Amino acid sequence: MAAITATAGVAVRAPRRHSQLSLAWRRYKRNRLALAGAVVVFVYLVLGLIGPWVAPQNYATTNFLYANHPPSLRFPFGTDNLGHDMLSQVLWSMRNAIEVTFGASLLSLVIGVVLGLWAGMRGGLADMVIMRLVDFMFAIPGFFLSLFLVVAMGYTILPVLLAIGIPGWAQYARLVRGLVLGMRNGEMVEAARAFGASRAHIARLYLLPNVANSVFVAFAFGVPFDLIVMAGLSVVGLGLRPPLPSFGNMIAQAGTNVLGYPWLMYFPAAIFAVILISFLFVADGLQEALNPKADEGGRIGRQRRGGRARRLGSRGAF
């Protein structure tokens, strides 16, 4: 169906006015899972921010008198073999997780977007070198590089952040480069060149705004992915080192203690899972909302619909 709205020439109705953001929000709101996910993510972020102040204990506080206590009023999530209050551990873990995963994802994003833009716009040798590196990063899980980096740098917040963030750039670079390449030879950029816009002007006003949504969606998928990687490092004993609490440590330890003290597993694992699921719902909702082409029967009916499936595919790397 052709997309026809107002009429031209005679009696033109003023086109309906919506900012693109409000349109996106309207689409997002329709997705109830995404809305619920957003609430959980919001609570998670708030708890992560204020956690250290509201936590009953410091993360390093131990009390052997109360080791391995089941959940009670005093210790709602119970305690572990060192007498750590698990509620405090969870709250501190959130703080650490937010710092590491948002930091790492942001780092990946910045490196990736810069390299991707560069490769896409410049082409030639720069493009070739960057894309060979991207191919390399795609061939081998970035997690392996993270392992080496952690061993080389250490087991506190910043090294772990770097170890997760540095290998993550390739996703963003490939995404941005692909989008830029698609636009570089397209008529939009040609038109801008035709009225004399410089390369920088085109990059700033024509390319970046058009990749921003996709990059933002990739970031929304990237954060929970990095959360998994962070916990995964702990599972193989290479994440944040105790006493720094992390979800990965708690889950890995719960595995060995699950027979005797199952509450050590219930709360951290459940909360971790809920956070991950919520992030994914949010990311998925954002993808639908920010990509109007996915809106079936929407006004832009004639665009091709390849992008969505392709991105779903790259998420196979989850």
Added chain:
Amino acid sequence: MAEDLLSVEDLRVEFERSDGTVYAVNGVDFSVAPGETLGIVGESGSGKSVSVLSIMGLLRGNGQVTGGTAKFMGKDLLKLRRRQLEDIRGRDIGMIFQDPMSSLNPTMRIGDQIMEGMLAHQYTNHKGAFNRALQLLEEVGIPEARARFRSYPHEFSGGMRQRAMIAMAVACEPQLLIADEPTTAVDVTVQTQILVLLRELQQKQRMSVVLITHDFGVATNVCDRIIVMYAGKVMESAPLADFLARPAHPYTIGLRRSVIEVGTQAHQLKAIPGVATTLMAPPHNCPFAERCQWVTDLCRAEVPELRPLSDGHFVACHRAEEVLAEAGANGAERAAPRGDGASASARSRGAWSQAGDEATLHA
């Protein structure tokens, strides 16, 4: 007159969209006589493709037939079960589409795609289907049929793909062939080849053809009768002779004066103001009223029904008689010699009519 092969009455189709219901087809009537070529002309969004897709049960997404009948050889296609419809599709009614590249399965050999329909309808056995596929490839003008049988669509040129599509559509010798913009995606020189091929096959297999097109030149050169659609309604329906000589709907005349062809002079062109609108509510007045120079209060208040003007000539306009009277005068003006003798177009036009006199005329 023989019984109609296909007869569609009061067809209605709606699409559910996030921003509301689109009324794509709003009570369309037409019929196809055996051996006839019917042209359905209209701009994008006029509902011409949707009409035929809906009677074939090929509507996509959220489109839905909300009313009407489509009698084909006594059966209402809109009431058939999927199985029964599958039996008719491809065997009694063949279809070709606009873009032959996307309409062919990219991972299936051309020959297999041609054979598939014959085998599904048990038109013949495997050996027979193979031989007929080869024969069809030759008939539609694809050289080296045996080698081409094993090709994939991407190895064909645009024109050959459309030929292969035609071979597939006529494989089971259908009584009716529906061609949905069959030449829109091909070059002009190939367009004529495709139309000639369609005409040959039609005569050979004694098919009826429904040709959907936005191109007046194509429709008037190929069809026996022409329907003009706008906003999901039939505006005018006339035999070719009437259509050319006595167009009675302002939209038809407007379209006619929008056609740019070799020899057209600027002063002969006249744009229809505005653009077609998508109906988000059932029509409550003449959908063309907004763009019509003949518009009256009546047009804005009441939907004009399709009514007979003369034998076989139907029009949906409150003021058809007046329009016809005036347009007749305009038509005469149009037919008069153009400009001065030096004009190139006059010369080329002369050559055309000269050729027309020499050639055998179509019935």
Added chain:
Amino acid sequence: MPDEAIPDRPISDGPILKVDAVSKHFKVQGRTLRAVERVSFELGAGQTLGLVGESGSGKSTLGRLVLRLLEADEGKVVFQGQDLAKLSARELRARRRDMQIIFQDPLAALNPRMTVGAAIEDAMAVQGIGGSPNERRQLTGGLLERVGMPVSVAEAYPFELSGGQQQRVGIARALSVGPKLVVCDEPISALDVSVQVQIIELLRQLQTELGMTYIFISHNLGVVQLVSDTVLVLYLGEVVEQASSAELFGRPLHPYTKALMSSVLKVPEAAEKRVPLVALSGEIPSPLSPPAGCPYHPRCPLATDQCKREKPQLRTVWVGHMAACHRAEEVGTMGTSPTALAAPPELAAS
């Protein structure tokens, strides 16, 4: 050398544009695609040149070479007396206010993240037109009205408009920098029939009022004939015929031009005046492997052995009319009857 013959400064008289033997080759899968091969023409100010050909004929590439949106491999483009290839990137950008382009798919040419107003104002801002954003907004309003749209459209995003409206926006943006030369690349072929005429009328009206020069690219002979003063017929990247519009359509000298003309289906004046359809044989060959000899010979009913061996050069057949055909003179005397070319080669040749 020809370089010296043309002074490097704008001149007021004579052609506004001289294109001299430009070629463009692309590498495709290790093979050379000759998209445009030694095309030359001159174009006077205020005139319209039509470029016509089927898909793959190189007409869009030629349009981009003229604007130096693509770099030519050979030949040169002299615009207002200035060899465009000699301009630095910065000089070229400044020069672009005099030459603009209108695209086939107006939606693809507009930034989906910019409102219509912003798109037009950005073009003006880049060229330093209008002193302030406020002033540019004023100018944009004027431009929108000039192309037949209300000022309120400036607030809309491109996808909210119909195809015809989008094309009007494209035209307004091109106009906003005050160009002397506009390349119209199939500006109406994506539009509905009724809207096509609106856009053609608008383009003609603007040309008359503003004295612009057009290069009009189309596959539709009727449209080209309607708007052009001079016409170039392209086949596989080469000019096969070149003449004034009246001359070319009145007395075509190349069999391909004739074939194209006969392929355009005219609405007959009456049912009994309908002529039988005559199909031209073959399809345009892949530009990656053009035939030897005359590139058109495999499809040509008049082809002789000479045509298979020897590539005809573009030559002046008679004053003001060039064609690349060994048998152009004969073709010229055959009239434009479509049947004349449909006959089998032996018959036509005899």
Added chain:
Amino acid sequence: MGLVKYLTKRFFAILVTISLVLAVGYVLIYISPGTFYSAANMGQGLSQLQVSDPALYTQYLNSLNSRYGLNQPLIEQVGKYVWHSLSFNFGTSFQNPSVPIVHQLASALPISAILAFGAIGLAVALGVPLGVLAALKRNTWLDSALTSVSMVGQAIPAFVLAVLLVLVFGVWFPGILPVSGWGNFGEAVLPIVALSAGNVAVVTRYTRGSMVEALRQDYVRTAEAKGIPYRRVVLRHALRNSLVALVTVIGPTFAFTVLSTVWVEQIFTIPGLGTLLATAFQNKDVPMSITSVYILSLLIVGMNLVVDLLYRVMDPRVKLE
């Protein structure tokens, strides 16, 4: 391009990739703080020796240095190391010097391979039919149920699921299925389930997506217009073409599965490559760390090659390049 030429080209590309893995790994560990081998990663003996006989300790260190080539320039060390690894000459590990690394791999690799291939196989076997079902019933309750469940499945990493399975089969219903160790068929069930859940979800969602896409294609409409029975339209036309797209996600999915085996082996205490890798990294056992990553990478790269070849077989439009 011919198959031989293509394979040759791919072989060299793989060689470069793998060499890069080895070199990067070596350099990173080399520059990391602490000695190359320390008390921690050489076992108790060395630290005792350092205290009891410093002279012998130094002598021993020197011998180790020359044995591992650490007294040579870094570039030379890297070159040698890469070359030796590429020719499968891994030497011995720090922790377990008496057993050559090759022998340790011989027992660990099959375990990890069974887990990874089992998980991906299960994912395709379950995910494709589920995805097709969801696509055919799109916008019904079944579709939304399948989509939501697979979204949850996709969000939960294998190690969380593994811990959950340990809880279920270790605490709540003990004795049905073993929750640790390796040796018989039963012990492979839970790890493969934990590993494949996420993959089933990915494959389901992806298949659904590409099926919906395919069902919308013009060629499906053509097939319907020919009167082909709907079942065949779905299988031969829509599914056949969406599988082409699905093949492309098998590569990354497999890579992530291999990675997940590392985690899952930890939870179920399975003596696979993942366990070798984890203990090696924890103890800075340089040869073993790099070798285990190398072998896992080889598995992934090899699978990618197979997938690419499959893709080219399935889509006639793609030429080998």
